[in-house]
Amino acid sequence: MRKIGVLTSGGDAPGMNAAIRAVVRKAIFHGLEVAGIKRGYTGLISGDIVPMDLGSVGDIIHRGGTILQTARCEEFKSEAGREKAIAKLKEHGIDGLVVIGGDGSFRGAQLLSEKGIPTIGIPGTIDNDIPCTDYTIGFDTAVNTVIDAVDKIRDTATSHERTYVIEVMGRNAGDIALLAGVACGAENVLVPEAKYDIAAIVEKLQRGAARGKKHSLILVAEGAGKGFAIGEVIRELTGWDTRVTVLGHIQRGGSPTAFDRMLASKMGAHAVDLLLEGQKAMMIGVQGGKIVGTDINDALCTPRTPDMSLYELAGVLSI
Structure with missing residues (x-):
C-alpha cells in the first residue's frame, strides 16, 4: 500500500470534510501518498483525480459539504463503467480507496473490492x-x-396560536424526526417505522386545545408522508389555522457539530488503519461508543433496526 484515494459520493453531509482531512493526514503520517477523487464515482471514471497534501485539507474541519464535491453516477452501475473506474485507479497508481457516503456508495465500494481494489x-x-x-x-x-429551526417556528406558532406541521428529511428513516421531535417537545412525531392514525392525532390536538394549549407542533419524516397533505387533513378536520414548513436541504448544510467532527476524524483515521492492515470491503462504524470495522456485505444485508423505545417515549412525554 503506497498510495490511496478518497472520494465522497451521494448526498453531502456535514462532517465529510473532517473525514477527508483525517484520511489524508493519517495516510501522510504513515508515509502514503493520497489522491483526491472529485465528484465521486463520476470523477473516478473521468479521471478527475488530484494529489492531496497536508495543505489540501487545511482549514476544512469546520466546513459543511465536501471539498471533493459529490455526484451520483449511473455509468458506474454498469460493468463497463466499473472497468473504466478500475483502469483510472491503476493509471494513477492508487492501491486502495476510501469511500465516504451512504448505502449506494457502499455498494460501489463492495463491487470495487470484488474486482481486487481494497476499499x-x-x-x-x-x-x-x-x-x-x-x-x-x-x-x-x-x-x-x-x-434550531423548530425552536424558531415555535415562537411564531405561539404568537399566532397555530398548529404547525414540519416536514424533515431522512429518506426512509425517521431518526431525524424522532430525535428532533423529542428534543423539541413536539406533540406528534410521524415516522415511517410506525403506523399512525390521523384521526387519533387530531383527537390528541383537540384535547390539548381543550386544556388551554395555544399551539401544536407535528414533525413528519419525509418517508412517513407529505407535510402539506397531512396539514390539509388536519385543517379540514379541525378548522384550525394550520401551517406547513418543509425544511428541505437546509438540513444538509452548515458547520458540523463537535460530535460529527470527532466521529468523522476517528472514522477517517481508522479507515487508513484498515487499508494498511490489508483489509478490504469493510465499513467503519461506531457501536457503543467504539469505532469498529464491519464487513461491508453484512452492512448492506443487515436489516436496520431503529430504536422504537424513543418513539414510545415521544408519545408519553407529549400527552
Missing part, C-alpha cells in the same frame, strides 16, 4: 439509515439544525 467505506449521510453503526457522519448536525 473501505465511511458512513456519511444525514439520514442515519446505515446498519452496523449507531451514528452516521452528519446526522447529529442535521438534528441540531432541525431543532
Whole structure:
C-alpha cells in the first residue's frame, strides 16, 4: 500500500470534510501518498483525480459539504463503467480507496473490492439509515439544525396560536424526526417505522386545545408522508389555522457539530488503519461508543433496526 484515494459520493453531509482531512493526514503520517477523487464515482471514471497534501485539507474541519464535491453516477452501475473506474485507479497508481457516503456508495465500494481494489467505506449521510453503526457522519448536525429551526417556528406558532406541521428529511428513516421531535417537545412525531392514525392525532390536538394549549407542533419524516397533505387533513378536520414548513436541504448544510467532527476524524483515521492492515470491503462504524470495522456485505444485508423505545417515549412525554 503506497498510495490511496478518497472520494465522497451521494448526498453531502456535514462532517465529510473532517473525514477527508483525517484520511489524508493519517495516510501522510504513515508515509502514503493520497489522491483526491472529485465528484465521486463520476470523477473516478473521468479521471478527475488530484494529489492531496497536508495543505489540501487545511482549514476544512469546520466546513459543511465536501471539498471533493459529490455526484451520483449511473455509468458506474454498469460493468463497463466499473472497468473504466478500475483502469483510472491503476493509471494513477492508487492501491486502495476510501469511500465516504451512504448505502449506494457502499455498494460501489463492495463491487470495487470484488474486482481486487481494497476499499473501505465511511458512513456519511444525514439520514442515519446505515446498519452496523449507531451514528452516521452528519446526522447529529442535521438534528441540531432541525431543532434550531423548530425552536424558531415555535415562537411564531405561539404568537399566532397555530398548529404547525414540519416536514424533515431522512429518506426512509425517521431518526431525524424522532430525535428532533423529542428534543423539541413536539406533540406528534410521524415516522415511517410506525403506523399512525390521523384521526387519533387530531383527537390528541383537540384535547390539548381543550386544556388551554395555544399551539401544536407535528414533525413528519419525509418517508412517513407529505407535510402539506397531512396539514390539509388536519385543517379540514379541525378548522384550525394550520401551517406547513418543509425544511428541505437546509438540513444538509452548515458547520458540523463537535460530535460529527470527532466521529468523522476517528472514522477517517481508522479507515487508513484498515487499508494498511490489508483489509478490504469493510465499513467503519461506531457501536457503543467504539469505532469498529464491519464487513461491508453484512452492512448492506443487515436489516436496520431503529430504536422504537424513543418513539414510545415521544408519545408519553407529549400527552
